[in-house]
Amino acid sequence: MDPRRNPFAPGAGSKPPELAGRDIILENVAIALDRIRNGRHAQSAILLGLRGVGKTVLLNTIRRAAEGEGIIGIPIEAPEGQSLPSMLVPALRTAMLKLDRGQAAMTLAKRGLGALARFVKAFKLSYGELEASIDLGEPGIADNGDLEADLIDLIDVAGAAAAERGTALVLFIDELQYVAEHELAALITALHRARQNERPITLVAAGLPQLAGQMGKAKSYAERLFLFTSIGPLERIAATAAIVHPIEAEDCSIEAEAVDKILEVTQGYPYFLQEWGKQCWDTAERCPITAGDVDLAYPTAIAALDDSFFRVRFDRMTPSEKRYLRAMADLGAGPYSSTAIAEHLGRKPSAFGPVRASLIAKGMIYTPGYGETAFTVPLFDAFMCRIMPVVN
Known part of the structure; x- marks a missing residue:
């Protein structure tokens, strides 16, 4: 069929044509943000889930809806190895300028920009014109060089500026699990203080399942400050x-048996649904899409997932990490005990401590329970068997 009319949209963070099954999550976060803007208490929202469940899509959808209601969204992606201050500075600067725009008489947004400039200086960051605006800041605000104390000042003054404009500031942080523990602790403390001061500033973040444990380890009260939602x-x-x-919206249809086959092979994961939908549409010659079309699309869909979804993660692994993951795949779908993995490789569990820690840090595996290990990427066990037919 005509690929120009293909409705499906596989891609990192690409919004699917039908955002199905997430209405309750979207509504709950929207209520929380409205409450915070109106000076009422609400927990910050943390979305947890494996790769491919649509966390980034939800984060972006929530942000766009909030911005449509006049809330100032601050989108941030937390890549591996980048410091929290370096991520916050440009994002907060943009937010402060939005609050200050056209408001010559307003002072709190300008005060926020000054505090941000001093923060840049204190942490020896470099961010263009901020370096030339140090005089805007008040001495002693966000310029001590202590991340926790300075971030408390910075978040507080940003929240005060938002309150002055009758709105709220929301940090939308994706891949939050990559933020270092001491920086995560500072952010949690700053948000906690802002809520105590009734500032309309909050966090909506997304991360892998281990993020809840990381936040609890960083600050013991995190479980009370945040609402963790599993996706x-x-x-x-x-x-x-x-x-x-999406198929019906294009005046086409798909047979029930074909849908059943797609659901079976994708296990309901949104990213996989989009990829299989795309490949089945392109494979089919006419409507309706049949079970036979799904069978014909199988090799192309698997190859597309291997290249675009699985392989990019596999290529980041060291040889020893690949062997460890391949051993996990040999044991089935998981979760797996660390002892069973080590025994399969013919060594003691202690021998794989550094490898396991590295894989957790890279976001490839997590610990769903004590002594357990699981893939953060759905169906990665099958991919490992395809890419490494035997354990080297």
Whole structure:
């Protein structure tokens, strides 16, 4: 069929044509943000889930909806190895300028810009014109060189500026699990203090399942400050809608048996649904899309997932890390005990401590329970068996 009309959108953070099964999550966060803007208490929202469940899509959808209501969104992606201050500075500067725009008489946004400039100086960051605006800041605000103390000042003054404009500031941080523990602790403390001061500033973040444990380790009260919401594969009804409705919107249809096959092979994970939907549309010669079309699309869909979703993560691994992951795949779908993995490789569990720690840091595995290990990427066990037919 005409690829120009293909409705499906596989891609990192690409919004699917049918955002199915997430209405309750979107509504709960929208309520929390409205409460915070109106000076009422609400927990910050943390979305947790494996790769491919649509966390980034949800984060972006929530941000766009909030901005449509006049809330100032601050989008940040936390890549591996980048410091929290270096991520916050440009994002907060943009937010402060939005609050200050056209408000010559307003002082708190300008005060926020000055505090940000002093923060840049204190942490020896470099960010263009901020270096030339140090005089805007008040001595002693966000310029001590202590991250926790300075971030408390910075978040507080940003929240005060938002309150002055009758709005809220929301940090939207993706891949939050990559933020170092001491920086995560400073951010949690700053947000906690801002809530105590009734500032309309909060966090909506997304990360891998281990993020909840990381935040609890960073600050013991994190579980009370944040609402952790687990995002998983779609239930059958929602997964079906994600496939059927976009096709019907293009005046086409898909047979029930074909849908069943797609749901079976994707296990309801949104990213996989989009890839399989795309490949089945391109494979089919006419409507309706049949079970036979799904079978014909199988090699192309698997190859596309291997190249665009799995391989990019596999290529970041060291040989020893690849062997460890391949051993996990040999044991089935998981989770796996660390002892079983080590025994499969013919060594003691202690021998793989550094490898396991590195894989957790890279976001490839996590610990769903004590002594357990699991992939953060759905269906990665099958990919490992394809890419490494035997354990080297």
